[in-house]
Amino acid sequence: MSIVSDIKERGDEAVREWALKLDGAEPTRAVADHSLLPKQAVLDLADRVERWHAAQRPADIRLEVEPGVVLERKWLPLQSAGVYVPRNLVSTLVMCAVVARTAGVEEIVVCTPPAGAGLVAAAAELLGFGEVWALGGPQAIGWLAYVRKVDKIVGPGNQYVNDAKLEVWRDVPIDLPGGPSEVVVVAGEGADPHIVELEIAAQAEHGHDAGCTVVSTLAEAEEIAPEHLVLLGSAEADADLVRNAGAVFVGDYSPVASGDYATGGNHVLPTGGWARSTGGLGLETFLKPITIQRLTREGLDLVRPTVEALAAAEGLTAHAAAVQR
Template sequence: PLVMCVGPAPVAGVRRIVVCTPPDGAARIAAAADLLGVADVWAIGGPQAIGWLAYVERVDKIVGPGNDYVNEAKLEVSRDVPIDLPGGPSEVVVLGDGDPKLIELELAAQREHGHDAVCRAVDTLEEAEAIAPEHLVLLGDAEAYADRVRNAGTVFVGPWSPVAAGDYATGGNHVLPTNGWARSVGGLGLETFLKPVTVQRLTKEGLERIAPTVEALAAAEGLPAHAEAVRRRT
């Protein structure tokens, strides 16, 4: 997750990056962060890390996956600090009539993430879409559904596309929505660190053209100062 969280940020123009990681293995994470140009690394894990980022470091956004406790902490602080999405516990749904051994391997791989991982094989695309899983694997006849999937964090198609390949090497970001959030949001990416700022500049003639519309709508909403702000200029 470190590379997938940190990688897009500087490309998007983020100037300050703070990393929190559980103490166990923190030295390795710090070394990897250094290779990515990040020096601000704290050996803090769990909900405590979320609180540290939100109220001590006072970052502008918190991203990254975690367990149920981390997700609850992210949702709790989201009233004060924007978050990417609740990511975790891990989920995989397998659909299709592929090799039973491959199906079992995909389910077993996700179980390695913990006892609360969601690992299911389903019979129809409708069942898969209702779950809106983090990972959806399509095998056999179900491979034809790839272009029809709307609710999944990421889709792996065919017998040569294990989820583990996406974990480590395909290049797709693997910080993905769980708990049904794939119905409304996608995975972490460059756009996670971007925000639009609109700039509006009107000419005198342009304002005069739209003034009747503005004044009529302002009157309908009972906002006379809105109408007057336009009327005084035209």
């Protein structure tokens, strides 16, 4: 039985047992430690993240598709969200929790491993988030899904956290699968070798399993569909041609680290080739669309023949009867 399935079956008791076994500590509210928190940097990042993501809000739409047949599509925030923050990564707290609040999510619950929880809790306190738990690993994901029962779980983590997110996905939506961090540098003609080295070294800091690749053409990069794509030299001209990447950084003065920490663009991005079909975390991650349909008597009369013909073809006689009013 997996950690997640054990928590699904036994609840808080299982969470406590796994936390003691793996974290060496019982689940508890994290106590803020402001001693090492770069407060102004956190505030600056949060301001840019909020402004950039607020601009992403999709418009509600209304269309009278036929006389007397009106459709509306409205975007509404989720009621609750669980945010997983890897050890010490206050920037990830900002990328997830600030965006959730900007979207209008009312209940935001943060989990982070006990080691380093004080720093994350300090950043949360600075930004006005009150609920941070010193609870890490798969047990945190299971707790968010099956004890707190949040509407969605977001945030990156290691292989075990990612596996746990994929396991709960059938019951609680997640943002996206996340694996080892990646960068592909397209070093076109005239690219500065020193800039290439800087980007590779920065990405390698994420660990031995980080993907650090240098190619010479966009086609090679597109085949990989990386989390981060850097275009240097003549490759800068290809920025508008990119289809498969989580985030694109163009030119000598656009390091990936600026996006990780400062620009306001989100750094929770698809890895492992998922950028072919999935984008990074954005405001829409915490929103859901609802369609509202209104028909007048005249509108129903107009669409009734369509309903009757299709219902007959599909053998659904009650559907045809339902439009006889």
